[in-house]
Amino acid sequence: MNILVIGLNHKTAPIEVREKVAFDGTKLEEAISILKKSDVVKENIILSTCNRVEIYAGVNNVDSGIEGIKNFLSDFHKVSRDLLDKSLYLHTGTDAIRHMYRVASSLDSMVVGEPQILGQLKDAYDAALKNKTTGVVLNKLMRKSVSVAKRIRTETKIAESAVSISFAAVELARKIFEDLSTKSFMLIGAGEMAELAARHLINSGVKDVFITNRTKARAEELALEFHGKVVIFDNFVQELLHTDIVICSTGAAHYVLLKEQVHRMMKERKQKPMFIIDISVPRNVDPQINDLDNVYLYDVDSLQGIVDTNIQERAREAEKAEQIVDEEIGSFLKWQASLAATPTIVALRNKAEEIRKTEFEKTIKKLGPLEEEKIKAIEYLTTSIVNKLIHTPTAALKSEDSDKEVMLDVIQKLFQLETEKGKNEET
Amino acid sequence: MQIETNILLFELALTFYLLATISGVIEIFRGKKSASKVSLYLSIIGFIFHTANIVVRYIEGGHIPVTSMHEATSFFSWSVLILFFIHEFKYKLGLLSSFIMPIVFLLMFSSSVFPREIKALSPVLQSYWFGIHTILAFLGDAAFAMACGIGIMYLIQERNVKSRRLSTLFQKLPSLQTLDEINYHLITLGFPLLTLAMITGVIWANSAWGTYWRWDPKEVWSLITWIIYALVLHLRLTVGWRGKKAAILSIIGFIIVIFTFFGVTLILKGQHVF
Known part of the structure; x- marks a missing residue:
């Protein structure tokens, strides 16, 4: 699953353009539902405020995802693609995660540190939850963004002092x-x-x-x-x-x-x-x-003096906040990587269990009638052999090893595993 | 063995008060908007040892341990802490411990300078007036100590607002009104306690020596203290000496309290042991 952000804000588009592509209450829910039905967008959240309109999406293929979302925007709002292409920015992968963190923490806002944006983002997420347009990845990213924003608010003085x-x-x-x-x-x-x-x-x-x-x-x-x-x-x-x-x-x-x-x-x-x-x-x-x-x-x-000092202070604090954002991106990537491993681990376990079960049943049939206790002993024996065998590879897949991508690939090939991820990568 | 226990407890309390003071002072200069609670926690640990020390001395001596300068000063700082905790938990004033713990520590430190042996109670002190008189006096003094700390906080915050320098210290300190009200409320608490301590002292003096007032230096200076705080209250109610003036007066008042406590005992001597 790839994450991408497509949107425009006060820096890239004048108000005339922003109001054309804004989604108000009911239109927003309609829009996320339409996007959900498209083939290319698996998960989506739309944030629409007076300063920005952004679509956060989880897609299988980045290029088709971008194309799909841009076409959707142009169709939905009846705006020419030319105009959109001029105003829209696009972030994928790590940049998309960073962007979402920065938006939630109000680092990307017109007035850095203003508190409303987090609430607006939560509202956008609520709408998405209500219409079931998000899945594992965006849910996690959203919760993470909120916690990053809170961490930044407590650890830096970004939102502390009055700026008007x-x-x-x-x-x-x-x-x-x-x-x-x-x-x-x-x-x-x-x-x-x-x-x-x-x-x-x-x-x-x-x-x-x-x-x-x-x-x-x-x-x-x-x-x-x-x-x-x-x-x-x-x-x-x-x-x-x-x-x-x-x-x-x-x-x-x-x-x-x-x-x-x-x-x-x-x-x-x-x-x-x-x-x-x-x-x-x-x-x-x-x-x-x-x-x-x-x-x-x-x-x-004297009031303006206070405001100016506060604005300068916010700018200094924003630098600290950017460091926190960088740190937290790492933790999300780790989670995402472990997510990639999970289907493989499940497939590996299923395969092993399947083999064990077939062989166990065959043997029991061959041996003819047996006492309950002996059957249990044989079952126990097979289970423990299988578990011990797959324990080490499973642990390796769960680890933070840098070769994990390679291991995933090898294990999938060695055991001929069919996982969702494997299938996705082929397309 | 028991003497050693109480000295160990005393040293532990003193150490934690020092740590609480240091972390409290650091908190004043740290550029964070909300003050951390480290200083408060350290002072609570110190207070537990301190209380144990007083209990041990009470058991050992068989009377409230306020019969020597060492014991009296230690009891004084203990009373300040009780008022400090009450105010800390009731009003949650930012940075309160940064301004109160230094006072507590300095009292405790002075206490450590005096001889620490547990003395037998002299016959003249063996009266139930002794407990009542001293406890009232200490609680009154403790209220004045708190008022002094709060007064210093007020003066700093007032400086911040007047000079239009709104540092993080401005953010952390409570509002002027809160500080002024608590300062006033502490003096309205300390003043009647001091008055009652003086009345009980006079009655006790009469039953012990057959005379109410002997112009003992301690008596004279207590009267001066009493007049100062009476003035603070009077001026506030009549001509509105609040805010800065009240804060300054409460600091001056406490300096006189401290002089009455240490200075009179050590320099002028008199009937009072402390």
């Missing part, structure tokens, strides 16, 4: 407050990036949401969207009494929040900590506010 400003803000909030569900949040102004960060914070479960804006209509609009309360812009400083997290982005050319104001409010708050995120350029919050006790002020640059 919104995530960095939430991560910080959690290190200041621990539990966000008892904290109140105020959005001052409504820049696009501020809105994104606000949405992310609100999704992390803050208790109350206050919205304030110079234009009251805009505040009301946002309040509706975020299920928040509108605070009149002129009063927002006083409202800081009940606010623990502030995101500020007003587009004003001057500071809208001054040090004295925050200093006064901190006294009134009895120094309960406050986390202020200033996403505006030019800045809207006096940077000196960070000098106040129990107030933590972050501006765009």
Whole structure:
């Protein structure tokens, strides 16, 4: 059985092409079932996300497999072969295993280390299991990929730190407050990036949401969207009494929040900590506010600084992850090799048992009526001779010997064994 | 023979506390996001030997083994460990052992410097007040030791957030709010224990010497300690001295506790053996 991966992703194909060959829910199950029925593809899984469409397949013959899958893609989506050939990449054998590991571990993702891909891959596998389109090889490869991804996640820092400003803000909030569900949040102004960060914070479960804006209509609009309360812009400083997290982005050319104001409010708050995120350029919050006790002020640059460091760190960690991938490929290849030996071992055992049985029955017939005990003794004798004889070759086939391929071949020829693998290789 | 057993147990405990401290400190600098538990496991092994040592000395001496500087310091570090384990299992604070085990080890190490023979209880100490007074005092001091460790963690984490340097240490340390709350909660635990220890001490002094307060240096310094922690609590509740200020005060408070414990006994002398 040969493994191959055919697919395209954000690096090889623009969105216009990716959306043409994407498989959504029902179409995906239909597609894997069609592939399953084809003669050339024995096992298959299709992964379809907004960044990639990939077909993992187990085939007997690589060339016919590739041809079959490409034709299928072109027929199913009514896309010209030319367009497909330009966008598709192809991996076989070891490269295919490596590719699947890298996809599962998010090493091949647009944002390295993003966590969604593993879930998407599991969903693809679930669909395949439901439609019974996988067999021994892909099942093993899939489980292995998941465990490799988990190993990489625990042993490297690839998915550890936030790589977007919104995530960095939430991560910080959690290190200041621990539990966000008892904290109140105020959005001052409504820049696009501020809105994104606000949405992310609100999704992390803050208790109350206050919205304030110079234009009251805009505040009301946002309040509706975020299920928040509108605070009149002129009063927002006083409202800081009940606010623990502030995101500020007003587009004003001057500071809208001054040090004295925050200093006064901190006294009134009895120094309960406050986390202020200033996403505006030019800045809207006096940077000196960070000098106040129990107030933590972050501006765009400091958040971006965190994000940049984290991205660099991920790149370094990705190198460690690639090493793990290499290691794990070895372990899959070993398994695959042992799989190749299994049919031969079974055939060898069957053949030996067959011979033993025939000869044993012949002898019993010749000897005429015998006591039960003697029959048992003869049976025992034949069985142990056969077992001892085939023990050494069996052990050798199961071993990790580098000559295994040769041994398999020799044993098949010596004993004239007919295995599935033997048959496959002839075709 | 029995004396040798308890010394062996003591040395084993001390060794494991040293190992726990070393692995705890390594953990601070290791660039992993989640802290390993090695230091905790080593401290548990040390604690088992330590407990055995205290039990052996109790059997041998026939009273709670807190009658010499050696025994008292060892008992002090044992009390810190009990509070440490309770907090470790209840809150699962990252890196807690990295900051508590050095304190435990230093106490244990100081204990090893003092003479180790088991002393007979002097007549004046033969009172049930003795057990109550000392245990209350040690538990109170242990709570202040923990508050100091947590305070140091708070200051480091606060530095991380303020300076916008989000290293792996930032990832491993607990949140500021958690540290501040636990620090506060430890002082609200230690303060009443200290108060009760002082009250029982006063009652005991009256029954032993016929006078409540003798301006013994230990008494004076205990009063200073008491005032410091009373201030910590008062300032927090009235003007919101929390976070950094509370952390610094709890470190200062513990330095005074340590001075009252070692300094007063060794330099100023007095009625208290320790």
